[in-house]
Amino acid sequence: MLSTFNFRVILDYLPLFAQGFWATLWISAVAMAGALFVGILACTCRISNYRWLALPATAYIEMIRSTPLLAQLYFFYFGLPSLGIRLTEYHTGIFALSLNSGAYIAEIIRAGILSIHSGQVEAGIAFGLNFFQRMRYIILPQAIGATIPPLLGQAIVLVKDSALLSLISVFELTRVGQMMASERFMPAEGFFTTALCYLILYYLLKFLSGRWQHSLVAQRAV
Numbered sequence: 001m002l003s004t005f006n007f008r009v010i011l012d013y014l015p016l017f018a019q020g021f022w023a024t025l026w027i028s029a030v031a032m033a034g035a036l037f038v039g040i041l042a043c044t045c046r047i048s049n050y051r052w053l054a055l056p057a058t059a060y061i062e063m064i065r066s067t068p069l070l071a072q073l074y075f076f077y078f079g080l081p082s083l084g085i086r087l088t089e090y091h092t093g094i095f096a097l098s099l100n101s102g103a104y105i106a107e108i109i110r111a112g113i114l115s116i117h118s119g120q121v122e123a124g125i126a127f128g129l130n131f132f133q134r135m136r137y138i139i140l141p142q143a144i145g146a147t148i149p150p151l152l153g154q155a156i157v158l159v160k161d162s163a164l165l166s167l168i169s170v171f172e173l174t175r176v177g178q179m180m181a182s183e184r185f186m187p188a189e190g191f192f193t194t195a196l197c198y199l200i201l202y203y204l205l206k207f208l209s210g211r212w213q214h215s216l217v218a219q220r221a222v
Contacts, residue, residue, distance in 0.1 A: 020176035034098030039105025064103035112143030
């Protein structure tokens with residue numbers, strides 16, 4: 001199959017693929033940071049004893065997890081302007097990815113929190129720590145450390161989901177593949193190169209996750 005590929009055209013488009021690779025990388029990084037913030041906040045509110053915090057957080061998590069990302073993306077892109085809220089394509093994409101992944105991260109972290117022995121929570125109460133202090137100093141550091149593998153999985157899903165941003169004209173890897181397919185009529189070359197770039201991103205995330213886990217194990221050993 002590769003004998004029929006036009007590698008010269010792929011080389012011509014490599015600068016664009018490099019730009020798309022970098023765009024996908026920073027969009028995914030910003031969206032993941034936002035998703036971690038949203039996920040930790042939603043998780044904290046959901047497990048709190050205050051119903052006025054728990055009920056909205058639960059509704060948000062269930063609503064996001066029960067609807068497809070594409071529908072959410074189109075709602076933010078086409079629906080928000082009708083409500084008087086106008087965002088750029090990049091801001092809309094990052095906002096949609098952050099809210100979508102944040103709901104899943106909230107459940108991942110909640111599972112990590114529930115795995116922590118109740119004696120540590122009781123010790124925090126005995127020391128006079130309130131709910132938010134116990135979350136910050138005792139529970140969350142352990143919960144996030146225990147949930148690195150599923151968080152890595154969610155980060156990989158987020159990177160792949162960023163391909164949907166090409167549907168709202170965000171310049172990233174999939175958009176470059178679409179451009180190559182439409183301009184040169186070479187969809188095989190365009191999307192093969194796109195898939196190869198996503199594979200590189202996957203192994204980059206896997207490497208960083210491994211380093212993070214290794215550093216956490218070393219810190220605990222000390």
